[in-house]
Structures are given as structure tokens and as C-alpha cells.
Amino acid sequence: MRAVWLTAFGGPEVLVAGEAPDPEAGPGQALVEVAYANITFVETQYRRTGQGPFSVRPPVIPGNGVGGVVTRVGPGADPGLVGRRVVTATGGQGGYAERAAVDAAGVVVVPDGVPLDTAVALMADGRTALLNLRTVGAVAGQRVLVLAAAGGVGTLLVQLAKAAGAVVVGAAGGRDKGEVVRDLGADEVVDYRTADWPAKVGPVDVVFDGVGGDTARAAFDLITPGGRMLSYGLASGEWAGIGPERAAEREVTLVQGSRPTPDRLRELVSTVLHQAAEGALRPVIGQRFPLAKASDAHAAIESRATVGKTLLEVR
Incomplete structure (x- = not known):
């Protein structure tokens, strides 16, 4: 599958498009055919310095959030997820790719009427x-x-x-x-x-x-x-x-809030997605980059020239 690799810590040029083996849905996992990958400012900081909430190290496929369709589930995961449109965190790696194996318990089903790009823009x-x-x-x-x-x-x-x-x-x-x-x-x-x-x-x-x-x-x-x-x-x-x-x-x-639990994070995502479905909340998607241009997306964010959300279009 197509993917983008973080080859080292440094400038945007360390994000290199290439190939990677297809992931498999292991126990308790869901395999997502990725349509859009999320990018956050935190990811650009981590790429540059290696400092942040992620514990992964290069070479690795970065990306902490995706949206797409579940194509398979592993043992112990809900088979009813197959065919559903979902958004989900990836645990800090694997998002900049055509497919991602994720914790099935952590996915949030996207409500009818909410486009996948909107859902990914709202997720984080x-x-x-x-x-x-x-x-x-x-x-x-x-x-x-x-x-x-x-x-x-x-x-x-x-x-x-x-x-x-x-x-x-x-x-x-x-x-x-x-x-x-x-x-x-x-x-x-x-x-x-x-x-x-x-x-x-x-x-x-x-x-x-x-x-x-x-x-x-x-x-x-x-x-x-x-x-x-x-x-x-x-x-x-x-x-x-x-x-x-x-x-x-x-x-x-x-004001300093406590670190939210996984259950609370899913509730927050579900709430904003339903607000979007009701027309009460809309993200501004200011920039879209093809997967292979992830380095350009990072550079744009770091330049502070972007407006609203920046997404990677995978499919």
C-alpha cells in the first residue's frame, strides 16, 4: 500500500512517500480503508523534535487519526463494524497510509449525512x-x-x-x-x-x-x-x-483540565459529529493535500499560513 514514512526527526522533508506492507486486523482490531488522514499541529512539532505525546521512533508511518470504511475485523471485534464509515485515533502511528489497523473499541461511527472529510476534520x-x-x-x-x-x-x-x-x-x-x-x-x-x-x-x-x-x-x-x-x-x-x-x-x-479517558474522548467526538449532523457545527477545511504531499502539508501548517483544518486526501 501507499504510505508516508517519517524517516528521521527534522524538517518537513523527512516525510517521504513510499510503500508499506498491508496491515492485518489482529485480535480486537478493525482494518480501515482510509479516505482522509488528520494532521494536527502537535504532529508537526513531534516530526521536528521527537518531543510530544507519541512514543514511536523513526522509521515509522506517522499519523494519529483517520477516517474511512471498515473492511475487516479481527477476532473479538464487533463484526457489525464491517462496511461502516468511521473515524478513529491510531495510537500515534499508521495514519498516513491507505490502510490502518486500529483498536476496534476506539472507533466512532460517522452519522448519516456527515461527509467523511467533515468527520475527520472534527475528530481531533x-x-x-x-x-x-x-x-x-x-x-x-x-x-x-x-x-x-x-x-x-x-x-x-x-x-x-x-x-x-x-x-x-x-x-x-x-x-x-x-x-x-x-x-x-x-x-x-x-x-x-x-x-x-x-x-x-x-x-x-x-x-x-x-x-x-x-x-x-x-x-x-x-x-x-x-x-x-x-x-x-x-x-x-x-x-x-x-x-x-x-x-x-x-x-x-x-484553567487546566484533567487528561480525558478514552471513553470521554469517544463521547466528545460523537457529540461534535452529531452536532455536525444537525447543522450546528461545521469545520473549516482550508487545505487538502494528496497523501504523497504530506511534507507540503506540514510545511504549510508550520508557516501559519493555513486556515482552519488541513487534511490529507488518501482516496
């Missing part, structure tokens, strides 16, 4: 966005600032927070990205690449930080006493680095 980013919103608590009637609002998670946070009754301020880099955020329902949009962007935002109650660095620190200064900040990403290359003492001085809670 959707569960992250929904978990973030649940973690900070009720936001109805509050001013919520979403940093990196035009990103995969940010575009979904804008929609979820708005649906929860918040006044949403979306911070994105550039006019084009800002228009995407506005179209998703943000009440206000600001370009955080401009020096005076904090003054244009004013006081907020909640910050969702997917950027880190100076941008996140500036956003922290906008939070009113009693407000909350949740940092989940570091697109800038560094975390916000705000200490608990400084947060206590300003009466701001730095």
Missing part, C-alpha cells in the same frame, strides 16, 4: 474545542476571546462559544482569516499581528489561548478579575508562561 479539533469549552465552564453573557480563531480548533471554539451564549471576540492573523472568523459568527474580530490589537479588544472574561508567547501574555492582561484563561496550544513556539502568583494577583484562574 472538535473534541479539543468541546473539551476546552466544558473545562472553562459556563460562558453565557460573557466576553470570550479566542486566539488563533481561524485555526482548526479556533474556528470550532468560535461556533461553540457563540452557541453557548457568549459574546465572542476572534483574534486571527490578517484580514482574510478575520473574514473567515466573522463568517462563523464572531461578534468582533481583531488582527493580533497589529501592535494595538489589545486596545481594540478591551476587557474579556475568558481567553482560549492556542498561540502562546507574547500574544497570550497580552491577552492575559485583558482578563477581568474573576476571569479564566485556558492555554491549549503554542503556535508561536512557546507557552504563555504565566505563573500562578501573577494570576492570583489579578484574580484570574488559569
